[in-house]
Each structure stands twice: as C-alpha cells, then as structure tokens.
Amino acid sequence: MNVFISRVIPGIALELLQDAGYRVTQFTERRNMTRQELIQACKHNDALLSVGHEHLDKEFLEACSHLKVIALFSVGFDKVDVATATRLGIPVGNTPGVLSAATADTAFLLMLAVSRKAFHLHKKILRGQWNYYDPVANLGIELAGKTLGILGLGKIGYEMAKRCRGAYDMKVIYHNRKPNPTAEAELNATYVSFEELLSQSDVISVHTALTPDTKGLFNSSAFDKMRPNAIFINTARGGIHDEEALREALESGKIWGAGLDVTNPEPMAADNPLLQMPNTAILPHIGSATVESREAMARLAAENIIAGLQGKPLPSPVNPEVIVKNG
Numbered sequence: 001m002n003v004f005i006s007r008v009i010p011g012i013a014l015e016l017l018q019d020a021g022y023r024v025t026q027f028t029e030r031r032n033m034t035r036q037e038l039i040q041a042c043k044h045n046d047a048l049l050s051v052g053h054e055h056l057d058k059e060f061l062e063a064c065s066h067l068k069v070i071a072l073f074s075v076g077f078d079k080v081d082v083a084t085a086t087r088l089g090i091p092v093g094n095t096p097g098v099l100s101a102a103t104a105d106t107a108f109l110l111m112l113a114v115s116r117k118a119f120h121l122h123k124k125i126l127r128g129q130w131n132y133y134d135p136v137a138n139l140g141i142e143l144a145g146k147t148l149g150i151l152g153l154g155k156i157g158y159e160m161a162k163r164c165r166g167a168y169d170m171k172v173i174y175h176n177r178k179p180n181p182t183a184e185a186e187l188n189a190t191y192v193s194f195e196e197l198l199s200q201s202d203v204i205s206v207h208t209a210l211t212p213d214t215k216g217l218f219n220s221s222a223f224d225k226m227r228p229n230a231i232f233i234n235t236a237r238g239g240i241h242d243e244e245a246l247r248e249a250l251e252s253g254k255i256w257g258a259g260l261d262v263t264n265p266e267p268m269a270a271d272n273p274l275l276q277m278p279n280t281a282i283l284p285h286i287g288s289a290t291v292e293s294r295e296a297m298a299r300l301a302a303e304n305i306i307a308g309l310q311g312k313p314l315p316s317p318v319n320p321e322v323i324v325k326n327g
C-alpha cells in the first residue's frame with residue numbers, strides 16, 4: 001500500500017512506514033500544495049499524512065473517499081471536516097500529548113517576553129537606540145503571585161499552569177467546557193466563568209481549540225473586561241482573537257500586552273502593525289517546534305497511519321467511532 005506525506009517531516013516517519021512495508025511518497029517542494037495537487041497525489045495513495053494544516057474539507061474528502069486513513073501532523077484538527085470523514089468511514093488521527101511541553105514553553109516564553117517588553121527592547125538595540133542607563137525607562141512588570149487564567153485547561157494548558165505555579169507561585173484559575181479535577185487537585189486550579197476569567201486574570205493564556213464557539217471569542221467586549229495590567233497570550237489558533245480588537249486594546253492601554261504564536265491569517269504579513277508595537281511579542285507558530293516534539297509527532301503520525309492501514313484502532317484517533325476501513 002502507498003502513503004503520501006504532504007511536506008518533509010522528521011525521517012523517523014518514513015523509516016517506520018517503510019519498515020512496515022509501505023511505499024512512501026513525500027512532497028518535497030518548499031511551498032503549500034494546491035488543493036488539486038493534493039487530490040491528485042492522494043488518488044495514487046491509500047493513506048495521507050497531512051502536514052501544515054491543509055483544508056481537508058467536504059470537497060477534498062469526497063474526492064478522496066478511498067483513503068483508508070488520514071494522519072495529521074498536529075494536535076489541532078480545525079481544518080478537517082471530521083463529520084464528513086466519519087460519514088465516509090475515514091479514520092483521522094492527530095498528535096496530542098507529545099507537543100504539550102514544547103507548546104507550554106512557548107506560551108511561558110511569550111508571557112515573560114511581554115512582561116519585560118523583551119522583543120521591543122531588542123528591536124531598540126538593533127535601531128541603535130540603546131543610549132544611556134535610564135532608571136525609569138524600559139520597565140516591565142513582575143509575575144510573582146499574579147493570577148494566571150487559562151482558557152482550555154487540557155494537556156497544554158496544564159503544562160503552562162504547572163510552569164507558572166512552579167516559577168512564580170501564580171494562582172491558577174481556568175475556564176473549560178468541563179472541570180479538570182486533576183488540575184484542581186495538583187495545581188490548586190479554580191474553575192471560573194469566562195467573565196470571571198477575563199476580569200480576574202493578570203495573564204490570560206489561550207489553549208482551547210478553534211471551534212464555532214471560540215472563533216473571535218476575544219473581541220473588543222472581552223478585551224474591555226480585562227485588567228489594564230493583563231497580558232494576553234495565544235498559542236492555540238489565531239482565529240480565537242479578533243486582531244483588530246486586540247490592536248485597539250493594546251493601543252488604548254486596555255491591556256498591558258500580548259504574546260502571539262498564532263495569527264490570522266498565517267503567515268502574518270511583515271508590515272502588520274502589531275509587529276511594531278512596544279507591547280507585543282510575536283512568533284511564527286513555533287509552539288511544537290523542538291527537535292524532540294517534532295520527532296515524536298512524526299512517530300505518532302506514522303503509527304496512526306500504520307494502525308489505520310492494518311485495520312486496527314488508531315493510537316490517537318480524532319473520530320474513534322470510525323472503526324477502520326481496512327478492518
């Protein structure tokens with residue numbers, strides 16, 4: 001059987017798939033595949049390892065309904081029409097868990113960078129503006145004992161909360177679809193309403209999935225309710241915040257600053273005004289970009305493909321209700 005990988009990923013995936021007896025083709029050009037190219041490529045393959053958040057919507061899935069399994073090289077599956085995949089009997093797998101620590105590190109890095117205006121001050125040095133020692137300039141704010149509000153306290157949110165407890169003894173509050181008893185027991189986290197999360201947090205870190213319910217959730221009305229010293233961190237999906245509302249909140253001093261690893265659209269345009277603001281820190285969606293995490297993601301994605309092609313349940317299924325096409 002044949003497997004198609006839509007972008008170059010760590011070699012362990014190829015090794016595992018080839019060792020399992022599959023013929024693997026990889027798209028090696030350094031650009032996004034077009035929709036038609038992806039459909040064409042899938043026509044000659046039994047499984048797709050999809051990298052880079054391709055839109056696997058109804059049109060794509062119906063054109064490729066012969067696929068026996070789709071493995072995503074991501075934990076997020078907001079670009080996949082899971083209901084259609086399920087209806088067509090295509091199991092879809094993702095890569096949760098293995099990237100939680102790296103993504104939480106990114107959120108923590110952004111929080112600290114924003115609190116101390118690190119990206120802005122670095123740019124000042126590059127512009128030749130490190131002139132003399134000014135005791136009342138370049139001041140940041142400290143995080144010790146502050147309140148961390150997590151939106152979406154799952155695996156990544158838990159790791160972020162753990163870091164903030166350990167480093168700064170921050171109080172943890174959270175809002176979720178359902179309570180997280182483990183985090184409550186281990187991190188002394190307190191469940192609050194979304195409104196309380198907005199009004200009580202000194203740092204809000206977003207770790208929820210992009211869904212119709214969370215799309216644009218951080219709009220001007222949400223930023224209005226936040227504290228003037230609040231730091232907004234988003235390492236989940238850019239669609240969860242309204243960029244215009246965020247810029248206005250930053251400009252008017254409604255909040256202290258924002259750290260983003262995700263934007264809408266991605267890539268962010270180089271002339272986006274958010275990049276030049278003194279109170280932002282922006283990274284190019286590198287949450288899981290460590291050697292260790294990317295290798296583990298490649299391994300798990302390959303294991304999802306192998307299980308699907310062998311007619312077994314995927315180790316990490318998005319739609320476990322689909323038994324397996326090949327079973």
Ligand code: DGY
Pocket residue numbers: 073074075076077099236287288
């Ligand atoms: C994910 O896994 O969903 C991350 O955003 C990396 O793409």
